[in-house]
Amino acid sequence: MKRMVCGTCNVAYEYAAPEDQPACCPRCGSPLTLVMNEFSATPKRYGFEFTATASEYFRIWIVNLFLTIISLGIYAAWAKVRTRRYIWANTSLAGHPFTFHGRPTAILKGNLIIAAIFIAYITLKKFEPVVATGLFLVFGFVFPFLVYKSLRFNAHNTSYRNIRFRFLGRLKDSYETYLLFAGILPCTLFIFFPAWQFYKKKYFFSNLAYGLTRSSFSGRKGPFYKAYFFTSLAGIAVFAFFSWAGSYWLEQISASAGVSAGTLNMFYTFFFTSFLAAVIFYTLQAAIYSLTMNHCWSETRLGGLTFRSTFTVRRLVYIRITNVLAVIFSLGLLVPWAKIRRLRYILENLSIVSAQALDTFHGSPGSDLSALGDAATDFIGIEIGL
Amino acid sequence: MIHFAADYFDGKTSRAYPVRAVFDGTALVLSDDMQENFYNARYNSIDIDPALGTTKRSIRLPNGALLQTDDRGAVNAIETATGINRSWNWVHYLETHWRAVVACVFLTVAALFCLVYYAIPHAANYAARGVPLHVTGAASKQTLKMFDQRFFRPTALGPERIQEIKTVFAETVSRIDPAHAGSYTIVFRKGGRIGANAFALPSGIVVVTDELVKLAENDDELMGVFAHEITHVKKRHALRSILQSTGVFFLVTLLTGDITSVANFASFLPVLLIENGYSRDFEREADHEAGTLLIGLGKGTEPFRNILHKMDAKHPETLKLGVFSTHPETIQRIEELKKLDEKSHKQDRPSHGHLPRQDLFCYNGCTLTSETR
Numbered sequence: 001m002k003r004m005v006c007g008t009c010n011v012a013y014e015y016a017a018p019e020d021q022p023a024c025c026p027r028c029g030s031p032l033t034l035v036m037n038e039f040s041a042t043p044k045r046y047g048f049e050f051t052a053t054a055s056e057y058f059r060i061w062i063v064n065l066f067l068t069i070i071s072l073g074i075y076a077a078w079a080k081v082r083t084r085r086y087i088w089a090n091t092s093l094a095g096h097p098f099t100f101h102g103r104p105t106a107i108l109k110g111n112l113i114i115a116a117i118f119i120a121y122i123t124l125k126k127f128e129p130v131v132a133t134g135l136f137l138v139f140g141f142v143f144p145f146l147v148y149k150s151l152r153f154n155a156h157n158t159s160y161r162n163i164r165f166r167f168l169g170r171l172k173d174s175y176e177t178y179l180l181f182a183g184i185l186p187c188t189l190f191i192f193f194p195a196w197q198f199y200k201k202k203y204f205f206s207n208l209a210y211g212l213t214r215s216s217f218s219g220r221k222g223p224f225y226k227a228y229f230f231t232s233l234a235g236i237a238v239f240a241f242f243s244w245a246g247s248y249w250l251e252q253i254s255a256s257a258g259v260s261a262g263t264l265n266m267f268y269t270f271f272f273t274s275f276l277a278a279v280i281f282y283t284l285q286a287a288i289y290s291l292t293m294n295h296c297w298s299e300t301r302l303g304g305l306t307f308r309s310t311f312t313v314r315r316l317v318y319i320r321i322t323n324v325l326a327v328i329f330s331l332g333l334l335v336p337w338a339k340i341r342r343l344r345y346i347l348e349n350l351s352i353v354s355a356q357a358l359d360t361f362h363g364s365p366g367s368d369l370s371a372l373g374d375a376a377t378d379f380i381g382i383e384i385g386l
Numbered sequence: 387m388i389h390f391a392a393d394y395f396d397g398k399t400s401r402a403y404p405v406r407a408v409f410d411g412t413a414l415v416l417s418d419d420m421q422e423n424f425y426n427a428r429y430n431s432i433d434i435d436p437a438l439g440t441t442k443r444s445i446r447l448p449n450g451a452l453l454q455t456d457d458r459g460a461v462n463a464i465e466t467a468t469g470i471n472r473s474w475n476w477v478h479y480l481e482t483h484w485r486a487v488v489a490c491v492f493l494t495v496a497a498l499f500c501l502v503y504y505a506i507p508h509a510a511n512y513a514a515r516g517v518p519l520h521v522t523g524a525a526s527k528q529t530l531k532m533f534d535q536r537f538f539r540p541t542a543l544g545p546e547r548i549q550e551i552k553t554v555f556a557e558t559v560s561r562i563d564p565a566h567a568g569s570y571t572i573v574f575r576k577g578g579r580i581g582a583n584a585f586a587l588p589s590g591i592v593v594v595t596d597e598l599v600k601l602a603e604n605d606d607e608l609m610g611v612f613a614h615e616i617t618h619v620k621k622r623h624a625l626r627s628i629l630q631s632t633g634v635f636f637l638v639t640l641l642t643g644d645i646t647s648v649a650n651f652a653s654f655l656p657v658l659l660i661e662n663g664y665s666r667d668f669e670r671e672a673d674h675e676a677g678t679l680l681i682g683l684g685k686g687t688e689p690f691r692n693i694l695h696k697m698d699a700k701h702p703e704t705l706k707l708g709v710f711s712t713h714p715e716t717i718q719r720i721e722e723l724k725k726l727d728e729k730s731h732k733q734d735r736p737s738h739g740h741l742p743r744q745d746l747f748c749y750n751g752c753t754l755t756s757e758t759r
Contacts, residue, residue: 052439060439062491062494063477065494066493066497073636082438085441089439090441096454097454123628129528161401162396163395360400
């Protein structure tokens with residue numbers, strides 16, 4: 001492994017063989033500096049270790065919740081930093097943990113702005129629907145910027161062995177993915193949907209950097225289309241079967257008990273259908289997650305480093321459904337347990353294979369970022385990252 | 387002297403250097419096998435990440451390097467000696483003591499209860515009071531237009547009857563909300579599929595269906611209905627309901643902000659229950675006002691009870707939805723009106739004066755009876 005750094009672009013280039021090394025930067029043409037010349041004999045595999053416990057996280061979670069409520073949401077920023085720090089610090093690779101560096105005041109600023117926008121939107125929607133729609137459209141144009149900021153904030157505030165991650169995606173690409181593609185999606189009757197999901201993942205995975213080392217992503221749309229096609233087929237089949245079984249069962253009951261079918265029918269359609277739809281939706285989400293993320297991780301490289309993920313659809317679906325049930329029946333008290341359980345499965349099934357020693361990465365000087373984007377994406381509930 | 391072993395990361399490469407650290411009261415001194423005291427930093431130039439669970443402690447040095455150690459006791463001792471992170475100790479204390487955690491569980495539930503039952507309704511009431519009725523004009527017109535297109539037909543009542551009813555309406559307005567008598571109008575529509583019902587739009591428009599007018603045996607019954615609807619407008623129930631929904635939405639976001647997908651479905655039901663609870667409370671308040679007005683006029687709540695009963699008989703509530711309903715059950719409403727009668731007999735105070743403090747709770751008020759049929 002030979003690593004050359006371009007001082008102008010602040011990006012490192014790795015070359016596996018000594019002879020295919022260019023003299024200058026392929027992007028800007030300035031000369032490269034040699035920073036490492038070391039070739040590892042055999043690639044080594046490192047698994048992620050996750051040491052968080054539900055009991056410890058529960059205590060952090062409930063204290064956060066309490067302080068957030070009595071401070072009317074102000075503490076939410078500090079709560080988020082504590083939660084992230086806890087999760088990051090309990091995720092380790094080769095004996096060293098990740099570290100989260102985000103500052104609460106930066107997150108607080110973002111929270112306040114987002115809360116103001118949302119309250120304005122919800123209140124306006126009832127009184128001046130036209131103005132509210134306008135506000136919504138404006139938000140649609142701001143959203144890609146927030147995604148871009150959020151990805152940068154999260155990456156920049158994560159470090160491993162005191163080397164910060166970076167997100168190098170361009171703002172232009174964010175607008176292409178989150179505004180242009182999202183906008184033309186309905187015109188394609190959502191056939192384009194899996195491809196859109198692919199572009200979102202590509203924007204994330206192809207633009208990461210650990211210090212100077214930039215990621216590359218060779219994922220394809222095919223596996224996304226395959227995952228969405230088969231899971232939605234399965235979902236429709238399951239829904240049809242349960243609807244049929246449900247109405248058959250309903251007829252039996254109403255015939256025997258002499259209750260009017262109309263009365264039961266309302267309960268049936270309202271609760272059974274929405275519950276069933278929700279369960280199927282979460283199941284499909286978990287299935288799609290495992291299929292697409294397996295593909296994404298296996299097609300991502302970070303210098304001499306590749307990823308292996310071994311998520312199985314069956315296991316993730318099982319964890320998702322039992323988690324939802326546990327949260328509902330515990331009236332929310334098992335939320336921390338559910339979160340830790342899912343993260344544990346994900347991290348324990350993720351590993352890296354490295355052809356270079358883990359202590360040979362180089363850092364890059366960084367800058368401070370606002371947390372506005374971070375809060376926005378969290379508020380809307382889109383999940384980015386793991 | 388505090389001694390501990392740590393990993394030193396210089397921030398330039400990902401190499402971990404095992405070091406020995408010594409804190410002598412004023413400075414942190416680092417040494418490794420190659421060199422004694424290769425770096426030192428005064429205590430006021432270092433940052434320590436506050437303690438969190440049983441995770442490694444991180445010390446940030448002024449040169450951008452990071453020191454990580456498993457020796458939590460040593461770092462605690464440095465914090466005690468220097469006063470770094472003093473303001474964070476109590477959070478860590480809460481998190482590490484089960485008694486404090488249990489207290490937090492109960493206090494959280496109590497705080498939620500207070501917010502939902504007192505703080506949100508009171509804040510919404512306070513905020514709604516300052517908003518003039520005409521702010522809601524555009525939205526109200528749009529709602530009426532939507533109903534006109536979907537359900538209503540023009541009224542078939544004769545002009546004399548309409549004039550009579552308008553007089554009753556004006557009389558009711560002058561008794562319930564004399565200060566803003568000008569902002570109320572009544573409009574007549576043939577209900578069609580909606581049947582016998584009345585609506586109040588937040589800007590002060592009260593819609594009455596022909597079917598309801600025919601159902602009423604006398605004008606006192608109509609007066610009860612109008613009083614109920616005018617109260618929805620006067621007490622800003624629609625606006626308060628919107629503000630309260632915003633509050634509940636905000637609260638749920640705070641509660642579930644951490645966990646994205648699992649909680650969405652689970653939080654749907656509590657939100658529905660809370661908002662319908664607010665709605666039933668608004669209905670009760672409107673019923674109470676209508677009953678009090680009729681008692682004050684010496685008619686008792688009977689006319690209002692009669693019309694509620696007739697409406698219920700005409701469109702029986704097929705389902706006892708209970709907590710899932712936006713309106714209390716009709717039988718319950720009639721019972722409460724009866725109680726109001728009894729109370730007024732006991733006190734023998736025939737005046738329509740101030741309500742007992744009942745304005746805690748609420749409804750997004752439109753219809754006279756529940757729409758879920």
